[in-house]
Amino acid sequence: MMPAPIARLFPRAQPKAAAFTGLLIAAAALAAVPFVLGMNFGNSWVRIVDFALLYVMLALGLNIVVGFAGLLDLGYIAFYAVGAYLYALLASPHFGLHLPLWVILPLGAACAALFGVLLGAPTLRLRGDYLAIVTLGFGEIIRIFLNNLNAPLNITNGPQGIANIDSMSVAGHALEKPLVLFGIALPSLYLFYYLFLALAILTMFICIRLEDSRIGRAWVAIREDEIAAKACGINTRNIKLLAFAMGASFGGVAGGLFAGFQQFVSPESFGLLESIMVLCMVVLGGMGHIPGVVLGALLLAILPEALRYAARPMQIWMFGRMLLDPEALRMLLFGGALIVVMLFRPAGLWPSAIRRREFASAEKET
Amino acid sequence: MSELLLDARGIRKNFGGVRALSDVSLTIHKGEIYGLIGPNGAGKTTFFNVLTGLYTADAGHIDFAGHRLDLGQAHQVVRAGIARTFQNIRLFGNMTALENVMVGRHTKSRAGVWGAVTASRATRAEEKAIVARAHALLRYVGIDARANDLARNLPYGDQRRLEIARALATEPGLLALDEPAAGMNASETAALRHLIENLRADGITILLIEHDVKLVMGLCDRVAVLDYGEKIAEAAPEVVQRDARVIEAYLGGPVQ
Ligand SMILES: Nc1ncnc2c1ncn2[C@@H]1O[C@H](COP(=O)(O)OP(=O)(O)OP(=O)(O)O)[C@@H](O)[C@H]1O
Ligand SMILES: [Mg+2]
Numbered sequence: 001m002m003p004a005p006i007a008r009l010f011p012r013a014q015p016k017a018a019a020f021t022g023l024l025i026a027a028a029a030l031a032a033v034p035f036v037l038g039m040n041f042g043n044s045w046v047r048i049v050d051f052a053l054l055y056v057m058l059a060l061g062l063n064i065v066v067g068f069a070g071l072l073d074l075g076y077i078a079f080y081a082v083g084a085y086l087y088a089l090l091a092s093p094h095f096g097l098h099l100p101l102w103v104i105l106p107l108g109a110a111c112a113a114l115f116g117v118l119l120g121a122p123t124l125r126l127r128g129d130y131l132a133i134v135t136l137g138f139g140e141i142i143r144i145f146l147n148n149l150n151a152p153l154n155i156t157n158g159p160q161g162i163a164n165i166d167s168m169s170v171a172g173h174a175l176e177k178p179l180v181l182f183g184i185a186l187p188s189l190y191l192f193y194y195l196f197l198a199l200a201i202l203t204m205f206i207c208i209r210l211e212d213s214r215i216g217r218a219w220v221a222i223r224e225d226e227i228a229a230k231a232c233g234i235n236t237r238n239i240k241l242l243a244f245a246m247g248a249s250f251g252g253v254a255g256g257l258f259a260g261f262q263q264f265v266s267p268e269s270f271g272l273l274e275s276i277m278v279l280c281m282v283v284l285g286g287m288g289h290i291p292g293v294v295l296g297a298l299l300l301a302i303l304p305e306a307l308r309y310a311a312r313p314m315q316i317w318m319f320g321r322m323l324l325d326p327e328a329l330r331m332l333l334f335g336g337a338l339i340v341v342m343l344f345r346p347a348g349l350w351p352s353a354i355r356r357r358e359f360a361s362a363e364k365e366t
Numbered sequence: 367m368s369e370l371l372l373d374a375r376g377i378r379k380n381f382g383g384v385r386a387l388s389d390v391s392l393t394i395h396k397g398e399i400y401g402l403i404g405p406n407g408a409g410k411t412t413f414f415n416v417l418t419g420l421y422t423a424d425a426g427h428i429d430f431a432g433h434r435l436d437l438g439q440a441h442q443v444v445r446a447g448i449a450r451t452f453q454n455i456r457l458f459g460n461m462t463a464l465e466n467v468m469v470g471r472h473t474k475s476r477a478g479v480w481g482a483v484t485a486s487r488a489t490r491a492e493e494k495a496i497v498a499r500a501h502a503l504l505r506y507v508g509i510d511a512r513a514n515d516l517a518r519n520l521p522y523g524d525q526r527r528l529e530i531a532r533a534l535a536t537e538p539g540l541l542a543l544d545e546p547a548a549g550m551n552a553s554e555t556a557a558l559r560h561l562i563e564n565l566r567a568d569g570i571t572i573l574l575i576e577h578d579v580k581l582v583m584g585l586c587d588r589v590a591v592l593d594y595g596e597k598i599a600e601a602a603p604e605v606v607q608r609d610a611r612v613i614e615a616y617l618g619g620p621v622q
Contacts, residue, residue, distance in 0.1 A: 206483050213482030213489070214475050214496075217461075221469045224458035231418060231456070233444030233473035233536055246479070 030197060034190040045305075046189040050261065052301035053196035054254045057203045059281040059297035060290065061250025064207065066279065067288035068216060069243035070223025072132040074275050075119070075139025079248040081146060081270035082115050083108035083255025085156060088265045091166040094157060101168045105256050112252025113245040115142075120244030124237055127226075139275050146267040161266025168260035170195060176263075192261055199257065203250055207290050210246070219243055220288075284341055286348030295350050307333045369396040371571050372540060377426035379412055379595075386412040388595045389426070394540065399562065399572045401582045401603070404592035405615060410575045411453055413592070414544055417573075418450045419443040431539060445473050449538035451529040453545045453575070459518035463509060463528050466517050467500035470535025503531040507561060523554040530561070534570075541565065542573040547581055559585060583607065591615065 037045040062076045086108045090099045119138045123131055150158030167176035175191045210216045218239045221229040230236055259265050277300065285296020311326035311333075341349060372394040379387040386409045394400045402410050415421040417428060419440035428435045436442040449470075458466050475496055481489040504510040507527040512520055517528060526546055533541055543562075547555045555578065562585060565572060576582045582589060583603045591599040591606060593615040599606050606612055 209483045209485060210479065213493070214472065214477045215479060215482055217465060217469050218472060220461060220465075221458050224460055225456050227420060228452070228456035228458065229469070230420065230440035231444065231450055231452070232470050232532065233441045234469070235441045242479070 031194075034193045038187070038190070043187060043189050046187075046193060048302060048305045050189060050192045050196055052298050053193070053200045054258055054261075055278065055281060055301040056200045056294050056297040057196075057250055057254040057257075058278045059285070059293050060200075060203050060207050061247045061254070062278050063247075063282050063288065063290070063293045064210070064219070064250075065243050065247040066282055067293065068211065068219040068223065069240060070219075071123075071240065071243065072128060072135070073119075073244075073247070074132045074136040074272070074279065075142070076135075076247070076251060076278055077270045077272075077275040078119075078139045078142035079112040079115060079251030080255040080258065080274070081142055081267075082112045082248075083252030083257075084259040084265045084269070085146060085162070085255075086111050086252070087256040087259035088162040088165050089155075091260070092162055093164050094162050098166055101170065101256075101260065105253055108252040108256040109249040110252075112255070113249040115252075116244040116246075116248025117241050119248075120241045124240060136272065136275075139270075139272060143267050143270050146270070156267075159267060161264060161268075163264045165259055165263040165265065167263060168192075168195070168257070175260075196257060196261075199253065203253075204290060204294065211290065215239070215242065280338065284338065284348055286351035289348070289350060289352035292348050292350035292352070296348065299349070303337065304331075304334050368398075370394075371396045371431060372573075373429040374417070375426055375428070377413065377416055377428070378424045379409075379416055379421060380424055385595045387416065387423075390592070390595070390597050391426075392590050392597060392600060394571060394573060396539075396571055397566065397569065398587040399566055399574060399585050401586035401589035402573060402575045402592065403577070403582055403589060408592040408615075409595040410592055411544055412595075414450060414542055414573075414575065417443070417542065418448060441473070444536050444538075447537070447539035448542065449533035449536045449540075450542040451526070451533055451544055451546060453548065455525050455529055457517040457525060457528060457532070459516065461517060462514050463504060463517055463520060463524075463531075464497070464500050464513040466528055467503050467531050467535050468496050470503075470532040471496045471499060473536055500531075500535065503534050504528075506534070506564075507531045508557070523550055523557075526550070526558070527561070534565075538570065540571045540573060542575075544575045545577060546574070547576060547578045555581060 033049065034046045037049060058076070058080060061079070062073065065071050065073045065076070087104050089095055090097050090104050090107070091101075092098075119135065123134050126134060146156045147159055149156040150160075156162070167174045169175060170191075173179055173191075175195065176188050178188055179186045179191055218229065218234045221232065221234060222236055222239060226236055258269075278297075281296040281300045282293050283296070284300060285294065286292025307329070308326050311324075311329045312322065315322050315324065315329075345351075370393060372392075374393070375391050377387050377390045378385075390409070390413060392400075402413065404410055412421065416423045416437065417435075419436070419438055419442065422438035428437065430446050430448060433446065435446055435448075458469060461469070475492050477489045477492055480486075501510060501513060504513050507530055509520070509524045509527050509531070512524060517525065520528060530541075530543070530546070546562075547558055550558060559581060562572060562574070574582070574586065586603050588601065589599075589603050589606045590597055591609070591612050593611075598611045598615060599609045601609070
């Protein structure tokens with residue numbers, strides 16, 4: 001009875017053996033990604049993909065709030081910031097604390113969830129544009145706090161940010177050093193890739209399970225008609241707060257990973273533009289549809305970089321010399337691509353079957 | 367008559383200067399079909415909204431099945447056993463008919479985040495039971511064939527039925543229907559009447575707002591009449607029909 005996602009991702013209907021080989025092939029392909037990229041295009045591309053995986057987590061988290069529960073959140077990056085700064089404060093010389101990753105990540109998730117509830121509680125009665133404005137303000141407040149909490153007591157080190165953050169270590173191995181396994185040396189960037197991939201898949205798994213559950217249905221019911229949801233016995237206040245908290249906790253985990261990966265955080269990484277970027281990933285991919293959101297995140301994280309690389313040779317090839325700064329051109333092309341996609345695929349690149357129908361019938365009506 | 371189910375006392379609701387309800391009291395007995403009628407703007411829907419917790423009353427209280435209702439807390443009212451439909455249909459348009467009814471099982475199921483993510487045995491069993499129950503309810507109201515259609519794409523009459531199925535999913539003791547026959551043709555109305563009779567036979571008490579006089583007179587055991595937020599009559603349908611104040615309210619002036 002349920003539409004696509006679950007059936008497609010975990011093909012239960014197929015014989016077990018076929019499903020297992022499919023899974024093996026997918027795992028092998030994902031494991032090979034950094035090797036293929038690193039050897040053919042250089043390690044900077046592995047780095048880009050590492051970041052893309054963080055964006056997958058962010059987009060999946062925001063999708064719970066925006067896609068499932070229908071609550072427009074323009075300050076989502078604040079939770080990313082909370083997770084990142086928590087990691088920075090608990091594992092750096094700044095306070096002299098050096099807690100391990102497996103303590104900080106759950107703590108970051110919990111702390112971000114708490115901030116999610118803090119944002120959610122006063123906005124329970126708001127919807128649409130009004131909610132967007134309040135959440136936008138919330139995001140800015142967090143950033144401004146981070147910028148200014150260096151006096152009288154230096155907590156965040158202000159605009160300079162926090163440097164020399166500990167690298168993450170998994171099973172006793174610090175990921176900033178390469179790992180030699182069966183005679184193959186795995187560069188640090190590859191190790192981050194595998195860690196982020198594992199957590200991105202876990203996030204996706206949690207989202208899929210939630211979507212097709214009593215909680216997920218309650219979120220969608222609130223998105224569709226809040227009053228009717230109340231009349232069905234849904235405690236809309238709690239269920240909305242749960243959406244904010246769940247979404248925020250994914251952001252918090254991604255933020256922690258970001259801090260351990262960069263080993264440096266500063267407030268400027270958490271501006272409004274970042275919030276909008278994550279929102280674009282959700283909308284462009286297909287709001288509320290998990291595979292679509294993942295696709296959107298990967299595309300929007302990788303495409304601008306690809307455009308940056310392509311801009312230079314393209315110009316030389318077309319005009320014989322550089323006319324425009326690749327950086328300026330990149331954003332132009334990026335914006336143009338967004339507009340084209342939204343014009344031709346308003347439901348997103350990979351919408352759920354239901355949303356596609358919804359947009360189709362909306363078009364017929366107008 | 368039989369056991370008292372609902373006892374509303376002195377319900378008052380103002381919207382700015384408008385007295386939508388002034389001290390309305392009424393009692394509903396277990397197993398009856400109770401009609402609530404009155405001219406447009408009399409306050410019928412407002413009474414529903416107060417009863418089901420969507421509005422808070424300015425005064426008054428309601429006892430249901432011996433317990434005081436927590437007015438203004440819609441989800442508590444549903445848990446207490448009162449379900450409703452809406453005058454202007456409110457379905458979850460982009461969910462399928464089946465999913466709409468599944469949402470109605472919310473209060474009768476328990477799975478939380480942990481259960482959902484781990485897909486524990488209890489959660490899976492519960493989920494299976496929800497689907498089975500939802501199908502059974504769609505069959506009960508006669509639209510099981512449309513289970514996988516989006517609610518917004520159902521024909522009007524089926525949407526009304528779906529709303530009833532969704533309300534039934536909460537296992538109500540009292541089902542409050544706000545103009546269920548509005549916009550229906552004669553054969554749809556006849557089918558609706560049949561459905562309501564079935565509901566009564568299955569032990570569900572019904573509070574019915576309806577403008578279709580024939581339907582109200584044919585179905586209801588007792589009828590209350592609201593006019594400008596005041597209850598002006600409460601009696602068996604044939605008595606109410608002859609009541610001078612009621613006739614005056616409907617014709618908008620004293621009768622010659
Ligand atoms: N949310 C609201 N805000 C302000 N006034 C309201 C509100 N809801 C209802 N009213 C007013 O209260 C009065 C009663 O309205 P109500 O909807 O209860 O009437 P009704 O009996 O259901 O009428 P109808 O038969 O047209 O559905 C009307 O004057 C209406 O304008
Ligand atoms: Mg009404």
